[in-house]
Amino acid sequence: MGKTIMTADDSASVRQMVSFTLKQSGYEVIEAVDGKDALQKLGGQKVDMLITDLNMPNLDGIGLIKGARAIPACKFIPIVMLTTESQDCKKQEGKAAGATGWIVKPFKPEQLLSVVKKVLG
Structure with missing residues (x-):
């Protein structure tokens, strides 16, 4: 049984790319369109990792991480932010909220996979 990763991003093309990249490597993927959608889905099932955009409508990445x-089931899972923001203050904010790591967009599929493999062990 592969590990399940949730990706939350308001851009359909980014979700598709993340999803495609992860599925090719044998991961199960749950897609969410924003933080609110992601939180609702997280409440109903166990995921091994969360990859989230920072800037999203309804509930942004920071709000999603805090939520x-x-x-309880998500208290210790790895959460990686995938965002165009590369400013340190945003990274600090993400870390403070509970983010494990950070990937700056645009990203390469192999870059995403190496981070996923690293944090999922």
Whole structure:
């Protein structure tokens, strides 16, 4: 049984790319369109990892991370932010909220996979 990764991004093309890259490597993928959608889905099933965009409507990445960390099953899962923001203050904010890592867009599929493999062990 492969590991399940949730990807939350309001861009369909980014979700498709992340999803395609992960599925090719044998991961199960759950897609969410924004933080609110992701939190609802996280409440109903166990995921091994969360990859989230920072800037999203309804609930942004920081809000999603805080919300996910409040769910017992998600307290210790790796959460990686995938974003165009590369500013240190944003990284600090993400870390403070509970993010494990950071990938700056545009990203290469192999870059994403190496981070996923690293944090999932």
